[in-house]
Amino acid sequence: MLNPVTPTFTGHLRNLLPAAAFKDDSAAYLQEPRDRWTGQGLVVAPANTQEVAALVRACAKARVGVVPYAGGTGLVGGQIMGEGPAPVVLSLERMNRIRDVYPMENVLVCDAGVILADIQRAAEEIDRLFPLSLGSEGSARIGGLLSTNAGGVNVLRYGNARALCLGLEVVRPDGSIWHGLSRLRKDNTGYDLRHLMIGAEGTLGIITGAALKLSPQPFATGAAMLAVPSPAAALDLLALAGAQMGDTISAFEIIHRQGFDFLAEVGPEVRMPFADIPEWCVLIDVGLPAGLSPDAALEALFVAGHEKGLVSDGVIAQSVAQRQAFWHIRESIPIANRRIGSVSSHDISVPLSVIPDFIARGNAALADIGPFRINCFGHLGDGNLHYNVFPMPGRTRDDHEEQRGQIKQTVHDLVHALGGSVSAEHGVGRLKVDDLENYGDPAKLAMLRAVKDALDPLGIMNPGAVLRQRSE
Template sequence: MSLNPADPTFAARLSALLPEGVLRVPEPRYLEEPRGRFHGQAGVLALPQNVEQVSILIREANAALVPVVPYGGGTGLVGGQVMPDGPAPLVLSLERMAAVRSVYPQENVLIAEAGAILADVQAAARAADRLFPLSLAAEGSARIGGNLSTNAGGVGVLRYGNARDLCLGLEAVLPSGQIWHGLSRLRKDNTGYDLKNLLVGAEGTLGVITAAALKLSPVPAQTGTAVFTVSDPQAAIALLALARDQAGEAVSAFELMHRQGLEFLAEALPQVRQPFDPAPEWCVLIELGLPRGLNAEEALEELFAAAHGAGLTADGVIAQSEAQRQALWSVREHIPLANKAIGSVSSHDISVPVSEIPAFIDRGREAVAGLGAFRINCFGHLGDGNLHYNVFPPLGRRREDFDGLRGAVAEAVHDLVHAFGGSFSAEHGVGRMKTGDLERYGGPAKLAAMRAIKQALDPNGIMNPGAVLRTV
């Protein structure tokens, strides 16, 4: 169905229905995304203050066949928040719907509006002596609605799960403009199709999330952090198994880092202090969160002794203070910034079964070497199989020199991921960047079902057209 631009006539119709200040002239920041791969457009920018105003906006856009692009914190890396082609859309930002509506500490539940910044939700939970465990690099600007719409992951997935696992219920506006009042705080609710899990991860293509009931957890009484060297990814996986055998579900994070990433960090951000000199070929950052009565430092010391005795590690650093803990995490958290400064030819957010990771890394090196003398920085969330597999130009060359090979590199990596039974998108979503990958690897049954769901809920195709599913 042909869509129409959000033109002055449409804007005038909205102005007659909404309070002053909801509609704005689009600012450049709403038309950009962090990697600069896509540049968006907008006919009208709307900043509603409540779900009723969102309902009016969506209802009128549906009636006028005007595309709608929901906008969270703008931190997405696959172009889902900008629409570069087609009629100029209504860009709908929920940044003025940022309240934490209520906290239920005894239930371990917090209800927040979609525009709430992730770090503010974490702080509200901590104020109630609870933990909201979703944690990622952009948590100071990413918003809960966007986190849910992309099913965000981060460093705590090993213990706590993705954003989907941390959501009990939603309030949302469907493409018709109807409000779904689904803010359930229940852990058990078997009353038909799970609309919540349909909207989580849909990237704004099936409706607009306006609020969420989120799961909280107890704050660990003891937190311990360490970095251990390992000889290779196989040793890292064996260390992960040992850590879980000894500490069980207390293993909160298990991050793999490669020497190439540490060298990029030393080059681009030398002020970040690293725990080893010279950098090891591989190392892992481990975090334990333990209840009262157990000592995290002692648990890590016991783990190191066992791992050393098994030949899995030769060296390690265990944080002795909160400052040292933050310093170890700073290394891991600054690697993406160093990557950005160096400039990758092609970056990949992929997952493969954990036991297949060593073979994948070996085969990936061979596949990339067949295309050029590239450098590879492979790092990420080893505990849940999510690797950030980034390919960089040879020393002394720029990424622009290899623009013509970006597609071939991505295809080689994603083909290999698929062969290993993995996913070309572990936690960033599909957006507009990876619609072709979804068509290539998704399979006919999955694609047919997704298109049927899209047609059923959004028959006019107004919601974030071109994201996830390519516009036909």
């Protein structure tokens, strides 16, 4: 059984760590972005790995839970613990050093609290690319991104966060430190503990440092917004693009017109790419080596797609600013979603070939529950859709609170039936613990529990996230 943070324990920590580590104004750390949960606990921000280790050792001795807090941008409640004994909320914000850069090796080593955008800029300074990119990159921290195995828009070409990490430094649940900041591409000396920690959401240890893999900067980049008649046509266009351009495609996003309608309704203001907004469109982004023209490649794709009936209209970015404007549209859609207020949001993935079937069957099943607006968009290239359900105009999500559970189950049942995942890139957190139990393979769940019990026998690491907290 875990113990709560008490005044006596707080006093002990204040004797153990510098005064600068303690956050007296904790409100911002105890609220998640969609205001669905409120947390609790003592917020502490160590400045280095040794301070993290000392803090975790003290928590282990007192059997006090530790909830890691990176950028606070997670959407499944992994950084918020609202029930049970009050924990220590361990913020990484003061651990923000880029430790070393190795241009010849294409490696950057940094603290876990470095903001993603700062890593991207550091890579650019040496003419390299750190390709992990997502809407919250201005505030998300690399430790949280690795702990959730974040995806983003460039997974099609570069992979998830897991594929971009060579080594880790981790404080274990007993306060000892695993010095695993390897820069090696090959190391077959036993279990790959790096991959065990990535995606564990802080339930097996605290990531304090990372060795990240950089890539060469593309010589030339380009983007296009292409109108397509259907999701099936979008998939055919993706296959055609792959045949013509190979692995130079960085991103391939699908957008339904509902996203544009929300932007027009509540903002942010964006310049619409089409005079008449199509029912569906795709945003394709490419990065080519020297000697190849993105404009020519995208124009050839448009022509071939049009001849096959896959594309009806399109705009190819004529400048860096226009390419950025296309991405501004894509990144503004989640902002508009939050302003409308979803009844139920779903971060799902299914095999690429069944995406059209999922959308058609999902829309029909929700229509049987009631009238809703559905905004379906996301990373078509890797099968990850954000399939979000909204109230009709004049109503709010609160009007449908009693239907949220039915909507979520309807969508997730269909995803599971089609061989998909109910958490594509946001993780499990506390929001989807029930889903993991309902849809997870029993053998997998047993293995997850065995790993958790072996590495964190006291159950202090992010209690209740990913796996339900044991009752004693």
